Each structure stands twice: as C-alpha cells, then as structure tokens.
Amino acid sequence: MPEMKKKRPKYLALHEIRLPLAGYASILHRVSGAGLFLMLPLLIWLLQLSLGFTTESAATFSAVTGNLLVKLILLGLLWAFLHHFCMGIRILLIDIHVGVEKQQANASAVAVMLVSLTMTLIFGLKLMGAY
Amino acid sequence: MKRLVVGAHYGLMDWLAQRITGIVMAAYTLLMFAAMLGGAAASRQAWHDFMANGFIRFVSFLFILSLCYHAWVGVRDIWMDYVQPAAIRVTLHVLTLLALTGYAGWAVQILWRL
Numbered sequence: 001m002p003e004m005k006k007k008r009p010k011y012l013a014l015h016e017i018r019l020p021l022a023g024y025a026s027i028l029h030r031v032s033g034a035g036l037f038l039m040l041p042l043l044i045w046l047l048q049l050s051l052g053f054t055t056e057s058a059a060t061f062s063a064v065t066g067n068l069l070v071k072l073i074l075l076g077l078l079w080a081f082l083h084h085f086c087m088g089i090r091i092l093l094i095d096i097h098v099g100v101e102k103q104q105a106n107a108s109a110v111a112v113m114l115v116s117l118t119m120t121l122i123f124g125l126k127l128m129g130a131y
Numbered sequence: 132m133k134r135l136v137v138g139a140h141y142g143l144m145d146w147l148a149q150r151i152t153g154i155v156m157a158a159y160t161l162l163m164f165a166a167m168l169g170g171a172a173a174s175r176q177a178w179h180d181f182m183a184n185g186f187i188r189f190v191s192f193l194f195i196l197s198l199c200y201h202a203w204v205g206v207r208d209i210w211m212d213y214v215q216p217a218a219i220r221v222t223l224h225v226l227t228l229l230a231l232t233g234y235a236g237w238a239v240q241i242l243w244r245l
Contacts, residue, residue: 034205044237
C-alpha cells in the first residue's frame with residue numbers, strides 16, 4: 001500500500017529475539033550444511049587416501065586421521081552430517097504433512113537434536129578409538 | 132523465448148531438486164552404513180574391493196552428483212540471504228559453482244581409477 005509509508009530498512013534486534021527450539025534446529029541445519037560444504041575438500045582427500053594404492057597413501061591416511069585437530073574437525077563434521085541428515089528427514093516429513101502441528105513440530109525438533117547428538121556420541125567414540 | 136524472472140513457481144525446481152538429491156544421499160548413507168556393519172571397511176583391501184564394485188561405483192556417482200547439486204542450492208541460498216552487494220554475491224556464486232564442479236570431477240576420478 002503506497003499510503004502506508006514504512007520505515008525502511010528495518011533492523012531486527014537479533015539478541016532480543018527468542019526462537020522456539022525448532023528455530024534453532026533450523027539454523028543449525030544451515031550451519032551444519034555450510035560446515036560440510038567448507039570441509040568437503042578434506043573429506044574427498046581422505047577418501048582418496050583411504051583408497052590409494054601406494055603404501056605412502058596408507059601412511060598419510062593414518063597420520064592425518066591420527067592428528068588430534070583433524071579428529072576434532074571430523075567429530076564436528078560427524079555431528080554436522082548427523083544433524084543435517086535427521087533435520088532433512090524432519091523436513092521431508094513436514095513436506096508430506098506429517099508433524100505439522102505446533103506441538104508435534106516442536107517434539108520432532110527435540111528428537112532431531114537428541115538423536116543427532118546421541119549418534120555423534122556413539123560414532124564419535126569410535127572415531128576417537130574408544131572401541 | 133519469454134522467461135519469467137520472478138513469480139510463484141520460480142523456486143519450485145530447486146525445492147524439488149533439494150528433496151530428491153536429499154533422498155538419494157540419505158539412501159546412500161543407509162546403504163554405506165549397512166555395508167560398514169557388514170565389514171566393507173574391515174581392511175584396506177576390503178574397502179578397496181567394495182568401492183571398486185560396479186554397482187557401488189554407480190550409486191556413488193549418483194551420490195556425488197546429488198551432493199554437489201544439493202550443496203549448490205544450499206550454499207547459493209546462504210549467499211542470497213546474507214550477501215547484498217550484487218558483484219560480491221555473483222562472484223561467490225561463481226566460485227561456489229567452480230569449486231563444486233571441481234570436487235565432483237575429483238571424487239569421480241578417485242572412484243574410476245580403482
């Protein structure tokens with residue numbers, strides 16, 4: 001409406017906005033996706049080393065994956081992948097109108113967080129060589 | 132040809148592509164997880180033989196393409212949301228496309244020389 005002159009641009013006080021858990025889960029979907037994209041070269045390189053013919057690539061693979069910093073990055077990527085995976089399933093379900101109601105949507109967001117963190121713990125212990 | 136640059140259906144293809152590529156990757160993930168439980172990565176030799184298998188190579192190729200397309204749509208959305216100056220945004224779009232195309236070639240090449 002032309003007569004309703006609104007003040008533009010509009011600035012939101014982000015620190016004052018309180019999101020429901022589903023909102024944070026959604027933001028984390030984007031954050032995890034961005035992290036996976038940024039670390040894609042590392043993952044492809046590790047795939048290459050894991051499948052290399054030479055004994056040199058086997059040694060490099062062990063050395064790289066044995067590095068604590070790399071392990072921590074991989075742990076972060078493990079969480080990112082699992083969160084993105086679980087959240088993706090939630091999005092697909094909501095697309096086919098499963099769990100659209102507020103209460104269910106919030107419950108599924110809690111489930112995404114819990115399942116991805118639990119699975120990160122389980123696979124993360126394997127990554128760290130605990131079993 | 133007359134093309135609409137704005138409109139209600141402009142994003143439908145991307146929306147659909149994001150779902151389809153997501154489902155392909157999710158299915159591949161479950162397949163790989165089952166294979167790992169079955170000992171596909173029990174040794175370096177077992178892992179090599181597994182990844183060299185024709186069917187696995189076929190689905191891995193689909194996974195690589197899905198991943199790159201999915202990442203393109205997702206990362207492009209991030210640039211569109213947060214980067215206002217058109218010149219910088221377009222540059223980032225191009226760099227993202229170039230990177231993903233290169234990654235796809237690199238990953239395919241790893242599988243096809245096994």
